[in-house]
Amino acid sequence: MTAGEVAEFIDRFAESSRAPVRPHTTVTSLRRTDDGYQVDTDQGGLRCDTVVIASGACNLPVVPAWSGAVPDSVTQLTPFDYRGPAQLADGPVLVVGASATGVQLAAEIQRSGRQVTLATGEHVRMPRTYRGRDVLWWMDASGVWDQRHDEVPDLTRARRLGSPQLVGTDERTTLDLNALTDLGVELVGRASTVRDHELLFSGGLRNVVALADLKQDRLLTGFDEWATRTGVDGDVKPVERFETTRVAASPRLRLDLRGIRTVLWATGFRADYSWLDTPVAGQVVDGKGQLRHDGGVVDSPGLYALGLPVLRRRRSTYIHGIEDDAREVVGHLAGHLGTGQ
Amino acid sequence: MTTIGSVDNGVNVQALLDAREALKGSPEAAQFTWRATTRWENGVHTTTTVKDFFGLGAEQTHKARSTFTADHPDVFAAEDNGITPIEYLLVGLTSCLTAGVASVAQNRGIQLRSVEATVEGAHDIRGILGADSDVRNGYNGITVSFSIDADASTEDIEALVAQSQKRSAVFDALTNPTDVTVKVV
Ligand SMILES: Cc1cc2nc3c(=O)[nH]c(=O)nc-3n(C[C@H](O)[C@H](O)[C@H](O)COP(=O)(O)OP(=O)(O)OC[C@H]3O[C@@H](n4cnc5c(N)ncnc54)[C@H](O)[C@@H]3O)c2cc1C
Numbered sequence: 001m002t003a004g005e006v007a008e009f010i011d012r013f014a015e016s017s018r019a020p021v022r023p024h025t026t027v028t029s030l031r032r033t034d035d036g037y038q039v040d041t042d043q044g045g046l047r048c049d050t051v052v053i054a055s056g057a058c059n060l061p062v063v064p065a066w067s068g069a070v071p072d073s074v075t076q077l078t079p080f081d082y083r084g085p086a087q088l089a090d091g092p093v094l095v096v097g098a099s100a101t102g103v104q105l106a107a108e109i110q111r112s113g114r115q116v117t118l119a120t121g122e123h124v125r126m127p128r129t130y131r132g133r134d135v136l137w138w139m140d141a142s143g144v145w146d147q148r149h150d151e152v153p154d155l156t157r158a159r160r161l162g163s164p165q166l167v168g169t170d171e172r173t174t175l176d177l178n179a180l181t182d183l184g185v186e187l188v189g190r191a192s193t194v195r196d197h198e199l200l201f202s203g204g205l206r207n208v209v210a211l212a213d214l215k216q217d218r219l220l221t222g223f224d225e226w227a228t229r230t231g232v233d234g235d236v237k238p239v240e241r242f243e244t245t246r247v248a249a250s251p252r253l254r255l256d257l258r259g260i261r262t263v264l265w266a267t268g269f270r271a272d273y274s275w276l277d278t279p280v281a282g283q284v285v286d287g288k289g290q291l292r293h294d295g296g297v298v299d300s301p302g303l304y305a306l307g308l309p310v311l312r313r314r315r316s317t318y319i320h321g322i323e324d325d326a327r328e329v330v331g332h333l334a335g336h337l338g339t340g341q
Numbered sequence: 342m343t344t345i346g347s348v349d350n351g352v353n354v355q356a357l358l359d360a361r362e363a364l365k366g367s368p369e370a371a372q373f374t375w376r377a378t379t380r381w382e383n384g385v386h387t388t389t390t391v392k393d394f395f396g397l398g399a400e401q402t403h404k405a406r407s408t409f410t411a412d413h414p415d416v417f418a419a420e421d422n423g424i425t426p427i428e429y430l431l432v433g434l435t436s437c438l439t440a441g442v443a444s445v446a447q448n449r450g451i452q453l454r455s456v457e458a459t460v461e462g463a464h465d466i467r468g469i470l471g472a473d474s475d476v477r478n479g480y481n482g483i484t485v486s487f488s489i490d491a492d493a494s495t496e497d498i499e500a501l502v503a504q505s506q507k508r509s510a511v512f513d514a515l516t517n518p519t520d521v522t523v524k525v526v
Pocket of ligand 1: 025026027028054055056057058059101269275306307308316317318319320
């Protein structure tokens, strides 16, 4: 599905569900009242018994604090500003971050003829297809996506995990770090800081790629075990393993930013809860700006959340996770209304 | 859950996990200051002592004072009273990574029988001698080789070593820049 098709799909759902959608309306504050919530918007107020916060997990790009030390001669962009390589000056580009956004943009920019250096911290490696099926088919069929939030060993970490290195193309190509190396992208370690016009990279690149290679193998082994157990072994192609990630003999540790035209920060996104009134925010937003909730139930009667990473299960991070999540969270909400608060 | 069956590598993982939980809510207590004092002896021979540190909101003391002698070898026309300072970095790195392997193994229920890490640091001394300004003073590269005998598959052992780097203080201090202030008092 293209971006436009996804938007159309959601528009159609809005029509068919006949929910009273108020488009082009920004909520400017949410505050507690004696018996519910007062929601103010730029189009007037609303009184609510219950509120579901579904404002998304990716409202703002995250950029390291030290990005201010990058010299003015370098144009700094986030994925919110980036539209395509045509908008970039000719010349070398540093892409910081090697999750889904970083690897896709690194490939696109390298193909436009600009030399890309890709700063690579911890990442999640995944083949696009495995044993002849899309990796997302495996995630779904083998039950990885069904793992519940209260079964995930380190939930805080799972909720902060970067997106897998995947790209959706008709050819279903894998876009891992080896594919980028083959395109000519230069891999370097995690960007650490700027010192005297130079960006310094971590010397730990080999470790982050080893961690990702090992985790990919563990994921695939889990798929294989599931396939054997459930007898689908015969329906899929033979077991395969992928080349370990290649790293240069001595990866670059520093880059003179005076020779770089553009830095693209693909360093993740965060939710924006600045529109919650201070007393509400103080109670429900933690010190790192994340909403505190237990499977979408927020610790403020009648307040709920949907659409956050690993909200109730691993699937929650993705669009199709909403179905089960909404049913369960709305179930709780209906119970809350039923008890007359 | 953390001491699975009879696995015992001598690491009290439960205490570490409890500390992790406790310190999540009190970041002040997690602030530690490590200290050492170095005295010049003669030539490039020095003696460093370590006894006290600060942590968990209070002054702390090691059970015993430790003393470290540093010098340069014969080939540097020195007396070789002890190892060179840059070798101490290797001591720090492999002792940290090896301790990490034991802790992660304990947490994952893997019994270790033996662990040996060999480290090599490639050092072009033209840097410190000022013979070539393009050569850096420090290591050009460090290689650590682990030889581990344990009740675990090769993949699990590789994962132990990878995870130990991920949680290592010295690995981080060597691979990432650290702001260093040196002053005269
Ligand atoms: C780069 C990227 C790629 C992704 N790719 C995939 C993919 O291929 N497949 C997949 O299944 N999932 C993908 N996801 C995840 C997917 O986008 C989310 O799961 C999904 O968008 C969540 O939907 P949502 O409605 O909860 O939140 P969002 O889609 O984020 O929508 C939140 C809405 O709330 C609005 N809003 C925020 N604050 C206010 C306010 N104060 N007042 C009024 N409105 C407000 C926002 O403007 C926005 O329209 C991707 C995510 C990212 C960031």
